[in-house]
Amino acid sequence: MARAATTSDAFNAIAEPQRREILLLLRGGERPVTELARDLGMSQPQASKHLRVLREVGLVRVRGAGKQRLYGLDARGLRPVHEWVGGFERFWNETFDRLDEYVRDLKQARQEEPPDDDDQ
Structure with missing residues (x-):
């Protein structure tokens, strides 16, 4: 059975403390997932999972920069x-x-x- 989505809107997304920490870090500018994971003391897959949720609800945007993907805050969400x-x-x-x-x-x-x- 497929797992239900963990979030559907900004309220649910920011209910998770680690996602709020990601948003705080992104206030300072774009960052790659490896840097976010390091600063939060989590694995890269964990950070990527949180970033996916934040991106799906419109709180984070992503852009390619060479081989890296940079994540940035989209506070409009x-x-x-x-x-x-x-x-x-x-x-x-x-x-x-x-x-x-x-x-x-x-x-x-x-x-x-x-x-x-x-x-x-």
Whole structure:
């Protein structure tokens, strides 16, 4: 029986920590699979397998350069992830804005309180 695809979109692809590490390394520019494998401490076949998944979902591009194949980041494929995470960023910003307002209200209320007899 054929094995099911390990991923179908960017979310599934980046769920794997080693694939995220590959993407981080590729932010610095194109690299051959042997260099990626070495830097990640994995075999070349393991790195190739991860690169294939990343390529299939559009996060990595490959080009020939002589006898080497160079892999590069194609961050356009991360747009759905960015948009999804952006919703949480708005949530947290609004939450912190409400917290700031609450703290300002508390400070103002303390300034408006008459002094206690103990303070005199």
